[in-house]
Amino acid sequence: MSFTVAIVGRPNVGKSTLFNRLVGKKLALVDDTPGVTRDRRPGEAKLVDLRFTIIDTAGLEEAGADTLEGRMRAQTEMAIDEADLSLFVVDAKYGLTPVDQTLAEMLRRRGKPVVLVANKSEAKGSDGGFYDAYTLGLGEPVPISAEHGQGMIDLRDAIVEAIGEDRAFPEPDDEAETDVLLTEGEDDEEFEPEYDDTKPLRVAIVGRPNAGKSTLINRFLGEDRLLTGPEAGITRDSISVEWDWRGRTIKMFDTAGMRKKARVQEKLEKLSVADTLRAVRFAETVVIVFDATIPFEKQDIQIVDFVLREGRAAVLAFNKWDLVEDPQAVLADLREKTERLLPQARGIRAVPMSGQTGYGLDKLMQNIVDTDKVWNKRISTAKLNRWLDSVTTQHPPPAVSGRRLKLKYMTQVKARPPAFMISCTRPDALPESYVRYLTNGLRADFDMPGVPIRIHFKAGENPFEGRKRRR
Known part of the structure; x- marks a missing residue:
């Protein structure tokens, strides 16, 4: 990502709605209740041809440092200090408040680029709030509707002007990308590790x-x-x-x-x-x-x-x-x-x-x-079938209606979590107690403590099924 942008403003002006619009997903919770957002949430934003990191923040309020609102304010101030640019969102429908004036002064003192955003500008009677935003002294406000996606092109242009084209569109490093692709190709040809302890x-x-x-x-x-x-x-x-x-x-x-x-x-x-x-x-x-x-x-x-x-x-x-x-x-x-x-x-x-x-x-x-x-563990089919033969010899499946159940073949069908398939006769008749016996045996003999183990049973194919009986 080329740069970082923090969305700031007082509670309930539409910061999280704008955040969701820019990241293209409903990541942040949105509700009419003021103060829904409390922690700062990062995301990867896309705005036309711009790519950047966006941070959603809590609504700024005047409160003591030892209160919940005061701690929320401290989190938001850390996000402003971390960001390269701030989107200061005001409510054009409701108009400015003394809190907006205080926040504007705080952003000016930090000396970082600020884009003034007048949200809810699609609402009837929002013109007065839009023109009032000029009095904040942060330049021309950008009228948008985060809910309906209006004004996004103008917001893009304002961000590029504030951050500069060099930061907004950094030159790609072609050599570095080539080196990475070559390395990945060589690794893929050599081997695929059973467990990748470098993967996030x-x-x-x-x-x-x-x-x-x-x-x-x-x-x-x-x-x-x-x-x-x-x-x-x-x-x-x-x-x-x-x-x-x-x-x-x-x-x-x-x-x-x-x-x-x-x-x-x-x-x-x-x-x-x-x-x-x-x-x-x-x-x-x-x-x-x-x-x-x-x-x-x-x-x-x-x-x-x-x-x-x-x-x-x-x-x-x-x-x-x-x-x-x-x-x-x-x-x-x-x-x-x-x-x-x-x-x-x-x-x-x-x-x-x-x-x-x-x-x-x-x-x-x-x-x-x-x-x-x-x-992520996987067990070979050969080991599983040797194990199945051993456990069924020690403790055979029960007889149901006078007919002994037979477990014929076993294989692992997936990991994450480990799941196994056993081919058997009459899978519906296998009692739950025997399934627990097999599950506990797998857990103990193959050292799989504490993870879910799933065993599926499948009836073996009957080669004579569908044939007419000869007299």
Whole structure:
């Protein structure tokens, strides 16, 4: 990306709607309620022939530094300092407010390029608000409608004029691109590794509200990138951040806390939970954050069950370990409850840690990578059939209606998560207890703890089917 642009303005002027318009996807949550956006969200924007990084920010308000609004304002100011240019969005329909004047003064003091954007200019009676925007002293406002996509060409021209054509359209490095293509071609011809530990890893952090998810990610990054505080439910959008761990790119998704479905009544919270569910489906490994002081609430178990049903690799993180008074006794109790309450994820990795102090974070990351390796695991057909012959000899399938069931052949049909197909007689008659026996045997004998394992059964083809019976 050639440059970075921050979208700023007071609450409810249409910043997130403009962000979604520029990235071409509905990434940011949008609602009529002021103050929906709280964290700063980056995205890759496309505006006609321009390509740049866009940052959606929280609405700026006058508030004390120790309040939630004050912390949101600090996040927005960091985004302005990080960006090369700011899109200052005002509401042409509503008109200017004293907050707009304060923000304009703050942007002037920073001395960076600013494009003044008059949103909602398609509305009846918006001319007065548009002309009032001249009084901010930030140049000619660009009339747009982020909702309907009007004025995007004028916005493109204003950005190019403010940032300069050299920054807006950088010269491509042809030699570097050629070198990369040659290297990739040579690697492809040589071999394809079984597990690529250089490939970026997508990790979603989920859990109940106020379990410490954002604090955990901030500790990984070493900065206050995400908004945190004592209030429950601060995070609303699923925010992605990138960082390196031992030379590998980790893309982490911070998500909104998930409460019981019956308690989720407001539209905004429903949107937040839906965004969290999408993040889980997009991720490869999911870290379920437990509050170690009140672990294994019913909602915790339901979240783990959802993650496993979606086929994701799961790791448990018992956060706030620094608040536990008797660590050894609590750890033994957590191990017993994990095995008893989560039988469908036998051997799931669980790590005591503290996002506040940084205790256990390196061990947590190692467990995330190890679980991802198991999730990507593939087993040869020859090994599987030798194993199938051994386990069926030790414990044969039961007889149903006086006829013995036969398991003939086994192969792995996919990974991520590991899924297997077994050819057998009368697959519908195979009892669930025997399926669990096979699943537990696979998990133990091929070292696949804690990941979902799926076994599908298929009836073998009958060579005499369709032939007429001879008399």
